[in-house]
Amino acid sequence: MASAITRTVMLPVAIILAVASIGAQGRPAAVDAVLQVRTALAHGDVSGARLVADKAIDEAAGETARALIDIFLGRDAEARERLLPLAQADPLGEAALELGLLEQRAGRTEEAWRWLDPIASNRRLETPDDYFRLARAAIAIREFQLANDAFGRVEEIARPDIRTADGELFLRYHQNGDAARRFERALELDPEWVPAMLGLARAVAAEDPPAARDLLERARAVAPEHPDVNLAVAEHALEAEDVDAAEEALARVAKVRRGSLEEAALRAAIAYRRGGMAAVEQAVQAVAAINPRSSLGWRLAGEQAARQYRFDDAAALARRATEVDPTDAKAQFNLGLYLMRTGDEAAARTALDISWELDSSSPFTKNLLDVLDVLDTFRVVPHGPFIFKFAAHEADVLQPYAIPLATEAYELFARRYGVRPDQPILIEVFPEHDDFAVRTLGLPGLVGALGACFGRVVTMDSPRARPPGDFSWQATLWHELAHVFTLHASDFRVPRWLTEGVSVYEEHLRNPAWGRELTLQYARAFAEGRNFGAKNLPLAFRRPESLALAYFEASLLVEHLVDDHGEEGLRTLLQAYADGVDDAEAFTRAFGRSIDDVEASFRAFVIAKYGPLIEAMKEPTPKLEAADLETLEARAAANPGNFSVQLAYGQALVRAEQPAAAKAPLRRALELAPMATGEASPRALLASIAEMEQDFDLARREWRALLEYDHTNVAGARRLAALAEQAGADADEEFALRMVADLDPFDAGVHVRLGRRLLARGDYEAALVEFDAALAAGPPNRVEVRTSRAEALLGLGRRDEARRDVLLALEEAPTYARAQDLLLTIMGR
Amino acid sequence: MHRLRVLAIALLLLAGATAMGPLVAQPSGSRHALLIQGASGEPRFATMHRGWLDSLAALLVDRFGYDPANVTIVAERPGEGEVHATAENVRTVAGRLAGTLTDADQLLVVFIGHGTGQGDDARFNLVGPDLSVADWRALLDPIRASLVVVDTTSGSFPYLAGLAAPGRIVITATNSPAQQYHTIFPDALVRALESGDTDQNKDGRISVLEAFTAASRLVREHYEQAGILATETAVIDPTGDGKGLLATAEFPSNSPAALWYLDAPRTATTDDPELQKLLARQQALSERIDDLRRRRDSLPEAEFTRQLEALLTELAEVSREVRRRSGE
Incomplete structure (x- = not known):
């Protein structure tokens, strides 16, 4: 205990010296005591803080220090009693600032302003503490630029409290990198400065969650009973949906700091989790009792609802937050975000515009407004229970494929899960992945995600958002639509x-x-x-x-x-x-x-x-490493049932230009894992070897078998289509063409070939879909496709449309004999 | 009988072209080609470039009916009857063409290989010393034939303005001096000339514009399907003003590039008087259709459609009769 006290007392002395040296200013004893107490509290050391306060030589400083301890412990009434006479005696001093901040936390805005405004307006600034007070007062009255200037004047001052407050200002401005650097500086100055650990954890949380978790653990190790630490623990627990742990952490907060606004607000979030909207109504009363102007309870409850994908509730709760405090930019943002996730983009824009007016530093708000602008250029296609939004230049290509697939999914899932959503399902398909990412999470990136579902809003990459063969957009659409039904069937639980x-x-x-x-x-x-x-x-x-x-x-x-x-x-x-x-x-x-x-x-x-596959996939012993052919051959002979060993040997033989010898181990690997995919898979290598040996029938069979598993391999499908066309293998060619068209619907030539096949066998309806897609994608020969489309229409008995199409073809190519004959047929001549 | 079908169609198009007042009429002389494969640098490029050169030469002779004697091949490793790709030999060949070709002839010049450029200058890599854009211009200007130059190489863009001249069509594989990567445009050009889809208006002939459009499309598809950023974008200057147009641009139907055919010009003749009358009727209808299309903006849409449908229907009937009488 003694050493802890020594540490808390000694460190501020060193800092003060540094300030005196840098600022060439003396430091009043009153400030020393306050700073020492602040340091002790930043370490979560209430006893040490009390000791310092009680030993303060200056009576006013001691009283201010005791008020800080009261505030830390949630005893605001006692703190107010101590601070008021001190503030009246020195309206620009530390006590006045703390009193103003206290009043603000209680929602007594006018009273707070009375204390804070003079401090923020004071320009007789001499010491770093003068600037620090100015900065904190300025933040409280939303004069952020002034606060930034003030921090700028003391940026060389080596004090963790100033550096941490500076970092928090940057966090508020969403400049997490700058904030992190300031928190890190604070931790260099005092490695146990808990507020800096918590600030840094927030700053890195999005980019490096494990680092954020580590920082929180460090803070817990330093100050396990620090209320701010336990508030952060509760927040993390709620994010991890561990409500019991969140409640436990809040109980620890309450043991030290009773009746805090943050605790009450987090309890409102938990109330939503436990009892829904009605429970929140009850819980936010505790928030209002502390600060009737605080929106925090509603906002956190809304965030909890959103975490559970209950975006109607989330939007309602965020709206309540904005009603309580219309200047809460985060609440306005949340409202906009949740409304976007319910599909109400018009109302979302209104909320986001307000949020942007309040905080034009938020990249999230700007991104969402930008993506709404992008969506304004999309083509809206209502169809049955869906509202599709496609990029205008992609709509005609995707529509003929997406709508039937979505409709099939809807009917199937509605039957299987016994539920039909009572509102339209909005499906937005983005040709730019970053637009999808922003629409989904507010930030670009989200590299691994292809689609997202918010209940009745589905967002996804279009096939053009990634290189062909990267993914199956149809599988993505199917996957996301399944979410729509499981979410509805479970009431989003x-x-x-x-x-x-x-x-x-x-x-x-x-x-x-x-x-x-x-x-x-x-x-x-x-x-x-x-x-x-x-x-x-x-x-x-x-x-x-x-x-x-x-x-x-x-x-x-x-x-x-x-x-x-x-x-x-x-x-x-x-x-x-x-x-x-x-x-x-x-x-x-x-x-x-x-x-x-x-x-x-x-x-x-x-x-x-x-079972057999698991056996075949075991890691070989000793571990497989790069080796010469002889070694690999020996390993393969000794491990006939190991996929990795057989494949490695086969691949090595291919690399050594011994394709004939490679076939045996590759075939063995194939038997062990026939579902292996990719260009280095046994089947792909065997197909390539067969082509090399000009055994095109075998190559075709290998490609076909590979593609039964390798469903995004568009290059393989194109290869199969070419081989099948040469061989006149109709079934294989149609399989391959269908696969290419599904994966890369913007390949107009494939639609034309598919359409011709379907037309030839009288499947006019399907042929029409392909010709429509081809025309939208820009076919190699528009006139031919128009004529083929007219044929399909005629086959369907849609004579007038057929005549219109064939005339369009002839307008471009008046001498095209096939189109001329078709026109005469249509006209019965 | 097959010949007659071709003749009839060709006649219509020639008639249409005349009616539209082309800036460059299809020359009536002989068709020539100068195919130049420069220094390849690496074996893999040597094989690739030679393959394109051979394919192109074969297409010109076999598909488009060029007289093999009129196809001059300048190659890195010349075969029999070919010319070694040195600057000196190129000068000699160009001089010969300048001395023998007339205004009535047409000449297709294609560069295959590597180009390197800096600013407005670009070098097509030959064996030994290269020639600058200005050098090439000096070699080509004396040639009086109707000229199409296709530079399929990287760094080809400076040739667009550098070789521009009235009545000359220039195509480059790139549309910026910054595009210096090896191009796949020559491969696309070969494939375009092989494909039946290239004949956009189904008149049985391939124009330079159609070939350019189809090749550009194949280049675009290549990069899109590979999911990589395109490092080349071909452009055409159809009018000789030195300004490049993308394949997606709107080209008037009487664009010189639309009327410069790779196929031989044909003349319709028949000794069947009935058929001759039908052919004349075809020609007249075709001219009326062209005329109607030109007046489209001045007509109400419904009226345009009504007249067009009537003409197209009549043309279809006449054409069917032509084919019937031709024995098809």
């Missing part, structure tokens, strides 16, 4: 593992290749015990590094549950969540067994499904 698991499972049902891209990685993870199991899946979804495998395993779990309990079991499970029960109760209701039981049967299911 479905846990993430389940909604993602169902969506991936639904992908797989629609197309056996969809949603199974990670089969090998999963088998390897299972072999190494790195899978999660039913019980740990929710946790796996909270860790970005484990997300991809978590999606896959969740889909397997859903498959297992449906195998054992049918779709009815899945519906019952979603309904149980809709009723608000927890996981254990939901499983009991749906399946009549515990999660532990499911865990055991799920493991058996995985082993039954992938």
Whole structure:
């Protein structure tokens, strides 16, 4: 204890000396005591703070210091009593500032202004503390530029309290990098300055969540009972949906600092989690009792609702926040964001405009307003239960493909999950990935995401947002639409593992290749015990590094549950969540067994499904490393059942230009893992070898077999189409063309070829879709496509439209014999 | 009988072209080509460039009916009857063409290989010393034939303005001096000339504009399908003003590039008087259609459509009769 006190006392002395040296100004003893107490409190050391306060030589300083301790402990009335006479005696001093800030926290704006405005207006500034007081007062009365100037005047002052406050100003301005540098400087000056740790954690949270977690842990280690630390712990717990831990942290806050605004506001957020909107109404009364002008309770409750994907509630709560405090830029932003997620983009723009007026430093607000501008240029296509928004230049190409697929999904999912959304589903398809990212999260980036669902709003990359072959936009659309139904069926209470698991499972049902891209990685993870199991899946979804495998395993779990309990079991499970029960109760209701039981049967299911593959995917011993052919050959002979060893040997032989010899190990690898995909997969290499050896029939068969699994391999599909065309292999060619058209619908030539095939066999309706897509994408020969389209229309009995199209063709090519004949046929001549 | 079908169609188009008052009429003389493959630098480029050169030469002879004697090949490694790609040899070839070709002839010049450029100057890489844009201009200007120059190389853009001249059409694979990467435009040009889709107006002939448009499209698709940023964008100067137009530009139907055909000019003749009457009727209808299209903006849309439909229908009937009488 003694050493702790020594540390808290000694450090400020060193800082004061530094100030005196840098500022060439003396420091009054009164300020010394206050700074020492502030330091002790920043370390969470209330006893040390009391000791310093009680030993203060200057009576006023001691009283101010004691007031700081009162404020730290939430004893605002006592603090006010101490500060008032001091402030009256020195209206520009520390006590006046603290009193003004205290009044402001209580919502007594006029009273606060009375104390803060003179300090912010004072220009007789001599010491760093004069500037520091000016800065803090200026922030309180929203004179941020003035505060920034004041901090600028003392930027060389080596004091963690000043540097931390400066950092917080930058945080307010969303300049997290600048803020982080200031917090780091504060921590250089005092490695145990808890407010700097918490500030730095906030500054890095978005970009480096593990670092933010570490900082919070450091703060807990330094000051486990510091109320601000426990408030941060509660916030993190709520973000991780661990409500019990959040409540526990708040209880610790209350033990030290009773009745704080932040605690009450976080309890309002928890109230939403526990009891919905009605519970929030009750909980925010505690906030209002502390500060009737604070919007924080409504705002945090809204954020909690949004975290649960209940965006109607979130918007309603954010609106209440803006009603309580119309100057709360964050609340206005939240309102705009949530309204966007409900699909009400007009109202969202209004809120975002207000937010921008209040805080024109927010990149989030600017980005969302910009993306709304982009959306204004999109073509709106209402169709059945959907409202599509396509980029104007993509609409005609995507529409013929997207609308039937979405309609199919809607009908299927409505039947399967027994629910039909009561409002239109907005589907926005972005040709620029960053626009999708901004529409989804407010910031560009989001590199790994292809689509998102907010309940009745789906946002996604268009096929042009990424290089062809990067992803299947159709699988994405299917996946996101499945979310629409699981969210609605569960009244938006479905846990993430389940909604993602169902969506991936639904992908797989629609197309056996969809949603199974990670089969090998999963088998390897299972072999190494790195899978999660039913019980740990929710946790796996909270860790970005484990997300991809978590999606896959969740889909397997859903498959297992449906195998054992049918779709009815899945519906019952979603309904149980809709009723608000927890996981254990939901499983009991749906399946009549515990999660532990499911865990055991799920493991058996995985082993039954992938047992040999898991065996083949085991890490070879010793570990496989680059080696010469001889070594690899020996390893392959010794490990005939190991996929990696066989593949490595086959690949090495290909690299060594021994394709004939490579075939045996590649074929063996293929037998072990026929679903392996990619250009270095056994099947792709065998196809290339077959082409090299001019065995084009075999090459075609290999490509076809590969593409049954490798569903985004557009280059492979183009290759198969070419080989099939040469060989006259119609089925293979049509399969390949269909795949290319699905993956890269902007390839007009493929639509033309598909359309011709369909036309030739009299499938006019399907042919028309292809010709429409071709015309929209810009075909190699517009006249030919127009004529073909006219033929399809004639086949459908749409004679007038056929005549119109053939005349359009002839207008461009009056001598085109095929079109001339068709015109005469249409006209009955 | 097949010949007659071709003749009839050709006649219509020639008639249409005349009616529209082309700036460059299809020359009536002989068709020539000068295909120049420069220094390749690396074996892989040598194989690639030679492949394009051979394909292009074969297409000109086999598909477009060029007389092999009129196709001059200048190559890095010349075969029999070909010329070695040195500056001196190029000067000699150009001098010969200047001395023999007339206003009635047409000459297609294609550069295949590497180009390097700095600002307004660019060098097409030959074996040994290169020639500057000004050098090339000095070699080409004395040639009196109707000239199309296609520079398919990287750094080709300065040739657009550098070789511009009235009545001359210039195509470059790039539209900026900054585009210095190896181009795939020559491959696209070969594929465009092979493809049936290139004949946009289905008249049975390929114009320079159609070839340029199709090749540009194939270049664009190449980069889009690979998901990479395009490092080349071809442009055409169809009027000799030195300004490049993209393939997506609006070209008038009487653009010189639309009327400069790779195919041989043809003359319709028949000794069947009935057929001759039908052909004349075809020609007249075609002229009326062209005229109507030119007047489109001055007519109400419904009236334009009514008249066009009537003419197209009649033309279709006459054409069907022509084909019937021709035995198709």
